[in-house]
Amino acid sequence: MKLEHGTWVVVADGQKYLLLRNNLDSKFIDLRVIGSEEIENPPAHEHSSDRSGRMHDAGPGGKSVWAETDWHQIEKERFARHLAEQLETFADKGLYEAVVIIADAHSLGQLRAAYGAKTKARLQGEIAKDLTNLSVDKIEAVVTAA
Secondary structure (H helix, E strand, O other), X not given: OOOOOOXXXXXXXXXXXXXXXXXXXXXXXXXXXXXXXXXXXXXXXXXXXXXXXXXXXXXXXXXEEOOOOOHHXXXXXXXHHHHHHHHHHHHHOOOOOOEEEEEOHHHHHHHHHHOOHHHHHHEEEEEEOOOOOOOHHXXXXXXXHO
């Protein structure tokens, strides 16, 4: 993938994101970190204190179990909406003209649903991979190969 000078690359998952900016041109990319954010999101079993709810019913066995809310997953979805809002705010301020989003498939789907109009207009591409734990030079290699 070719990135023009100043293009932003956002590397995200459900708990953190890294903002990178291309400081060279489309022939040679040089990504530099310009921002990041991470939330603490403990596993689902640490979010709740009780077991799933139960109720009596007329079926065999006479009891049903309500599915427990997955607070860990809800927090990941909330974080994706937060990132999409941040990107829209940055676009409003004119901080970027083009952006490439790299995220795991689930987070990418959550982000797509939350993109604002200005972010969509500046979206240059998406890569469905989880690269949040890679170094910047390895991220550069993935972007170049895409």
